Amino acid sequence: MTMNRRNFLRFLAGGVFLLGGGVFFGKGTWYRQAANGMRELAGDLDVQYLRQIITAAPSSSRILMWQSANPLSRPNVEYRRQGQEETTTVSANEDFFTDDGVTNHQYAAMLTGLSPATAYEYRLVSERSAGAWHPLHTPGEDSFRCLIFPDSQSSDYSDWERVAQEAAARNPEAEFFINMGDIVDNGEDHTQWQAWFHAMEGIMERIPFVPVMGNHETYDKNWNVRLPEAYLRYFVVPENGSRDFARYYYSFDYGAVHFVVLNSQWDETEDFKHGLLAEQMGWLREDVRQSSKKWKIVLIHKDVLQYRIHNRPERQEGISEVGKECMPVFEELGIDIVFTAHLHTYRNRGHIRGMRHDSGGPLYILTGVAGNVRYPGLWIDHALDEVVAPQPEVDNYLTMEVTTERIIIKCFLPDGQEIDRVELTKTEA
Numbered sequence: 001m002t003m004n005r006r007n008f009l010r011f012l013a014g015g016v017f018l019l020g021g022g023v024f025f026g027k028g029t030w031y032r033q034a035a036n037g038m039r040e041l042a043g044d045l046d047v048q049y050l051r052q053i054i055t056a057a058p059s060s061s062r063i064l065m066w067q068s069a070n071p072l073s074r075p076n077v078e079y080r081r082q083g084q085e086e087t088t089t090v091s092a093n094e095d096f097f098t099d100d101g102v103t104n105h106q107y108a109a110m111l112t113g114l115s116p117a118t119a120y121e122y123r124l125v126s127e128r129s130a131g132a133w134h135p136l137h138t139p140g141e142d143s144f145r146c147l148i149f150p151d152s153q154s155s156d157y158s159d160w161e162r163v164a165q166e167a168a169a170r171n172p173e174a175e176f177f178i179n180m181g182d183i184v185d186n187g188e189d190h191t192q193w194q195a196w197f198h199a200m201e202g203i204m205e206r207i208p209f210v211p212v213m214g215n216h217e218t219y220d221k222n223w224n225v226r227l228p229e230a231y232l233r234y235f236v237v238p239e240n241g242s243r244d245f246a247r248y249y250y251s252f253d254y255g256a257v258h259f260v261v262l263n264s265q266w267d268e269t270e271d272f273k274h275g276l277l278a279e280q281m282g283w284l285r286e287d288v289r290q291s292s293k294k295w296k297i298v299l300i301h302k303d304v305l306q307y308r309i310h311n312r313p314e315r316q317e318g319i320s321e322v323g324k325e326c327m328p329v330f331e332e333l334g335i336d337i338v339f340t341a342h343l344h345t346y347r348n349r350g351h352i353r354g355m356r357h358d359s360g361g362p363l364y365i366l367t368g369v370a371g372n373v374r375y376p377g378l379w380i381d382h383a384l385d386e387v388v389a390p391q392p393e394v395d396n397y398l399t400m401e402v403t404t405e406r407i408i409i410k411c412f413l414p415d416g417q418e419i420d421r422v423e424l425t426k427t428e429a
């Protein structure tokens, strides 16, 4: 059965509804590997890019996505609590799509009704084959650690692969990973996506991915702007209720944090679809006000400050267009931390309110660069910079450790050398 995108989304929504009512088909199906003589999926069926995607409530749900070289027969996901025999089966859904002249046989399955703070494991199953088991962890309200990667766009993704894989190896307890946008250099080029996915193998199967859309996700092969078709298909992120901008921006809860993933590409999308900025700002206010989480963190690709550039004296230091639109709203909403990207340089600007350092404003971290597109000697330090990565920059990554009372953000060079550390504490609600 081939399902178009609208039906695919309806199916996902319907699956949640049915499960809520306790009658989701496949629930309670038993599966015994020995009985059917199953083979590994990784062989003849060639499953690729198996990945966990964050959901709005990752303590109780998860989306799994993957591709295959050829259509799969009756693809399912089986999952169980680690150490237990009984499995639950969830049907996967096809979302075949063609982009850059290549047809992707893509699948997605949504697990719902999971218990918080529980270790599960899952595997892919088709009519006559079964894959390896992979871990799947649901958070509780406790502390957690995550990985934050700046722009990974590259001409060669081997540097990105090394940064990501080594960061993940040094942080085996990291529960999810964020990529701050400009995931690929060209959003239409399927070879770039393949390279990015390949680099993340071994990580994205076992912990969820939190994608942030960047401007490079909106470029076609001729470097003209288009809608971010591939990005939107590869990552089924949480619903935002938007008619025109579903999956462009979203939010989710993890432990004591409400994360808001914003989309800074309103200029890029305006000629295709009108009104991303206004719609998003209205949604943001409502979304944050509805959250009772202690910490509120924003992820957005383009930076809020404007930096001077060497040899371009006409360019002034100040606030960027994104900053003009968003910083007053972030202050109004009591956002604790804002992570940005896009400039390929790591800078900790401390807390800012009213364009001045002020402990009452959000902490603004410009996350740096994790691919091989680097801008040595380009930027002139901003008056608001408090910590700047050693120049000229190589790559970097960040970790964030969160408890109810404290958040510790650390920035590392690719070899694991710590170059910055910032700690936030909050004792009140």
Ligand SMILES: [Fe+2]
Residues within 6 Å of the ligand: 181, 182, 214, 215, 216, 301, 341, 342, 343
């Ligand atoms: Fe960018």
